[in-house]
Amino acid sequence: MGQVLLIRHGQASFGTxxxxxxxxxxxxxxxxxxxxLAGLTPELVVHGExxxxxxxxxxxxxxxGWDAPVEVDPRWDEFEMVGSAARMARSSLTDAREFQAWYEAATDRWxxxxxxxxxxxxxxxxxARTSGALAAVAEHGTAVVFTSGGPIAxxxxxxxxxxxxxxxRLMPVMVNASITKILVGRRGMSLVQFNGHDHLTREQVTYR
Incomplete structure (x- = not known):
């Protein structure tokens, strides 16, 4: 049986x-x-661009301290909502709620x-592209993928x-640097953990 760990990236620089x-x-x-994750021995590490x-x-x-090969696969990139990058640059942490409301409405339309x-x-x-990316890494015994909230959700x-x-429902609750685990076996893929973040302190828990 194999496993794939999907890791959401750490907090990015909102408002810069x-x-x-x-x-x-x-x-x-x-x-x-x-x-x-220091006790884990992955056969492959992947991240998007x-x-x-x-x-x-x-x-x-x-x-x-891993020595596994690290690959870059753009299929793990986040989707880009048109206008989001410009809005992030104009926003600050004080108006993050306003940005979130816009983003969720734009996501619904998408x-x-x-x-x-x-x-x-x-x-x-x-x-389709994220499913293809998952199928590719599932061929390895243990793979760790550093990606974003959209592909994981x-x-x-x-x-x-x-x-x-x-x-x-899943996308808004995802924590930065959280761990989602998928087991790969004879019955296919099974989601056994979503959004795990016990490794973070209370002060380190962020959503955007």
Whole structure:
């Protein structure tokens, strides 16, 4: 039996010119994650092309002391909501709730296939690419993937046969640097842990 650990990246730099990098708290989360997983011996480590995913992997791998090969697979990248990057740069932690309200409304339209901008990835294509990425790493005994909330929520919802309704409930509660575990066996894939974050202190728990 194999296992795949899906790790959400640490807290990124909300409200700055470069959102796609870990904040100081995000770095602390990644270090705590590495300590918690130090006893694990993965055969493969994967992260997407986003900087926040890569930096989380780098901190965690260094602390855990792993020597497994590290691969980059863009299929693990987060979906990009049109306009979100600009809104993040203009926002501050004091108006994070306003951004979250906009983001959730935009996500609902995306899930429903409404108002897609030219070049924006439809939800069906998003689930197809993340499912393909999961199938690829599931071939290894133990794989650790550093990705984002969207892919983790989508894959978890699929394994629960919950569809878009499950995705909509899972996505907002995901903690930065949390661990979601999937077992791979004769019966296929089974979700056995979602959003585990006991390795974080209360002060380190963040959602965005």
């Amino acid at each position: 010119d470069d959102y796609d990098r870990l904040s100081a708290v995000g770095q602390e989360q990644a270090v705590a994650l590495g300590r918690a 986003l900087r926040r995913q890569r930096e989380t992997a780098e901190h965690a791998v260094a602390v855990a 899930l429903a296939g409404e108002e897609l901008e030219p070049g924006q990835e439809p939800y069906a294509e998003f689930t 989508s894959l978890s919802a699929g394994l629960l046969d919950g569809g878009q309704a499950a995705y909509r």
